[in-house]
Amino acid sequence: MDPKDSGITRLIVGGENFAEESREYPDEVWGIPSYKYSHLLTKQPEIRDTH
Numbered sequence: 001m002d003p004k005d006s007g008i009t010r011l012i013v014g015g016e017n018f019a020e021e022s023r024e025y026p027d028e029v030w031g032i033p034s035y036k037y038s039h040l041l042t043k044q045p046e047i048r049d050t051h
Helices: 020-030 037-041
Strands: 011-013 034-036
Touching (some): 011 020, 020 034
Parallel strands (some): 011 034
């Protein structure tokens, strides 16, 4: 199954020290933006422009 066809709408990856390059790869594979776990704790998810 292609991850993009899974129906998953959000990915939560790593933390503050998780490299930006490491977060870009899941975005490409899954076709959706990923969020830093630490930003979810503050209720202000970091949303990156993936275009």
